[in-house]
Amino acid sequence: MSQFNEMYQGTKVRPPYARLEDWVAAMPQELRSLKQAEAEALFRRIGITFAVYGEGGDPDRLIPFDMFPRVFAAAEWAKLEKGIKQRARALNAFLVDVYGRGEIIRAGRIPARLVYQNEAYEKAVTGFVPPKGVYSHIVGIDIVRTGPDEFFVLEDNCRTPSGVSYMLESREIMMRMFPSLFRENRIEPVDGYSEKLRRTLASVAPKKCQGEPTVVILTPGHFNSAYYEHSLLADLMGVELVEGQDLFVDGEYAYMRTTEGPRRVDVIYRRLDDAYLDPLCFRPDSMLGIPGLMDVYRSGGVSICSAPGAGVADDKAVYCFVPEMVRFYLGEEPILNNVPTWQCGKPDDLKYVLDKLPELVVKEVHGSGGYGMLVGPKSSRDEVERFRAKIVEDPGNYIAQPTLALSSVPTFVEEGVAPRHVDLRPYCLVGERIELVPGGLTRVALTEGSLVVNSSQGGGVKDTWVLAE
Amino acid sequence: MRLTVDHVTRYHYDRPVRSVVQSHRLQPSAFAGQKVTDWEVTVSGGTRGASFRDGAGDMVQGWTVAGPVSEVTVRVQGTVETVDLTGVLRGHKETVAPECYMLATTPTRADTALDALARQADGGDPLALAHSLSALVADAIAYMPGVTHAHTTAAEALALGEGVCQDHAHALIAVARVRGLPGRYVSGYLFSDADGQAHEAAHAWAELYLAGLGWVGFDPANRCCPDDRYIRLGSGLDAQDAAPIRGIARGGGMEEMDVTVAILQASQ
């Protein structure tokens, strides 16, 4: 399997990386260690701790940061941007449709069962169109690259994709440590993200809101692994960071408890699951959440971002149909392709998967964080056989994909610089407008040959550069 | 039939609570089988909150009560003109896809016994099948108050062989799903006439989705389809999802609830 190294074409350096060759060459081992220690100290000092959604783990843990940037040329990014925005539009059109008339299902383009019997489908919001027709306001799309012009979407995150704080802080730290790099290379800034996010959230204020909307971020609390990110975004946007206990419903509106009495809240950017929003609606046995919030939401008293029910679009089984959504709703051909995927729930697909198991990557439909998956070529015969038994037992719970030759980017390792596999998560903002900050979260598998980039499994992060034209 | 309703729910807290939030589905459904003449819901000390019609066609009304308060009374009073449509929910506007009601919840999940019961039903067409299922449930679970409780599942009620209308409805939903029919839980009122049937006036039954007919009500507890003695309020996947009153009190003591329902035939 030939692997694409994003820096080299044969022995020649690809243009976006041109100036980095000298940079690395001019950095002696001692300086590198010094800089690496400095970066780590900076991360620790600002208190950034991190875990990608659902990975859990120690809340005070630092994720490894690799100083070697990952670079996109303007033209490469332009194509990605178009593809990402197209996908974000299609996903939102799908959500509005399946909570409305369900045209795509009536047209037979996606099985009804996948949608209506999906755990993430919220019957409680059917018939309701959120402001501006947007369900997923922050779409995180995980992308891998296999060649100069070959990008594949690995999965969509329509609920509350995390990791954007790493995009922002990696850049901060790189600019502090290597200002000359930013003078020599024309790198598009990413710090407009928070302002764009604020504008996006304000643009979906509910119809009953008059004047400048009050936006808040709703966090599960300071024990959450992404608490730093919640607090950073609240700080950058200049909005309150609230917990469920800070909010309450009175009459037709939601309020936060302040030292000056109740203050009305118009837009809630929530960083917790639907199940924890309103015990009256989702979990009658729970004391968590804000009782009555869903009634206020449904009657247009408050906006919730992402909208409850958005999760039905990012399920791994629904993922297979996203290209179909692009064609159905937008009448366009998808710019970004899915990874070919076999659904073990289908008998033909299952047969193929079981035949080729040692060559495939198999994932649980609802799993995340690199757990509950099989990377065939990297697994022992025993592991493959054990996984085979799990698939046979509950085929509908698994999908399989070919093992992709993920691109690699030079990375600082013990022995110097060596290629390591990467993926990319850009964050697309959808409100009145669709916007994409030029950059994203590049995750890197620090173990040689590894294809698993999750931070819980030895992954790190890099600064992601998009060069100006 | 012209039915009058007087439904009072009294919540008592042994220590005053800071606030109470409720979400009501207490408005008679809008469909061809019933017409509201007058209807009023009051909550003692309550502020009327958000109101909207949800995807299942139910009118939802939020309420908040600012504390400290140790007693909250919800009173429903009104008159409804009903017609017998033999259970068919004609003219009811809703957007939720019937397939959504194929999703099992804890109380409506079929175990092997429910699965076996479902397979005993026969019927050439969906309507006959539905009647057969309803009859099987009525035979398998005898009406017996006090045996089951609010969280009893259909499987548990079947094993006991006894239960109340909630258990009948859960069981019918479970067996219908086994046979490929979407089923849902309906809450409402039942006028019990002079023939002495002692079934509670706050009642529940099931609706099954039948191709060609749409949603049709079945009441295994009374071995019939809802007619003009029934007032329909709202629906859901199970009793909890279809509850006419959902509420939470914050910062207080234990809650006690007391319900009285009187359904009378108006004398014109």
Place this chain on the structure above:
Amino acid sequence: MLSRTADNLYWIARYMERADTVARLLEVGSRISLIPSAHGYRSEWDSLLQATGMAEAFARKYGDPVQRNIESFLFFDRDNPSSVASCITSARENGRIVRTALTTQVWDALNTAFQELKALERRPRSELELSRLTEWVMRHAAMVRGAIDATLLRNDGYNFLNIGYYLERGDNTARLMDVKYYVLLPRVDFVGSGLDNYQWTTLLRAMGAQRAFHWAYGGEVTAAKIADFLILNPQSPRSLTTCVAGLSNHLGRLAKSYGRETEALGHARAVMAGIEATSVEDIFDEGLHEYLTRFIAEVAALAQAIHATYLNGEMR
């Protein structure tokens, strides 16, 4: 400002001030215990625990008040919510929760204290001298306080921090003075003796107020002068009058910026008026211990009013 944010700020201040006081108490205890202790029916250490209201919790865990155990209990013990370690950890955790309401400098000061604490906890106890430990606490408490004063915006958050500081400090000064009551209770004949003076001086020293006292009063150290200095003198940074004036001031600023007078402010003003109308003679007529006990109860009631007004989110 969110009520929960205000509550967290208020507690950052209270915890830091409490850590400072506990360190000073340890200092008082060790100094008093250095002089011959053939007097009294209970040891000085026990008196100290009595005064802080921690005696019962200590007895439950450790039994007899042995100095080393008391040091552990007051400094390192996480089971004791008022130990230095607990206070610094809680202050830093509260700071992390409201990170965005703090400046980098304040957060740095809190976080550095916490990180150094963790390093201290890893070292063998035999290497840690008590005087070094208490000095360490006071230094970090001062750094946090300094960062707040030097860098924080003078908004409502600043007021809540100060309210926490003054409330805790007033309570603590009263309790520290009361240690003297417990130590001397059994032997009235010590009054005016060399031992009595030594104990008062130790107390002043623990509050870092020895020099200030001499500048202000001069001459013999007497109970009356001490009471005046620590209760009634508005120049003394730890006196009860200074603390209550600070509380009134910051509650007043809140009331002004929020445009509404509150029960808490009325309460603080009443306590202030009470102190202003009091003379040293009044205090000794009532009995110092009785006076301090009453003051501690008044401060607790004031804290309750502040909680109900601003911090529990129930204001309408």
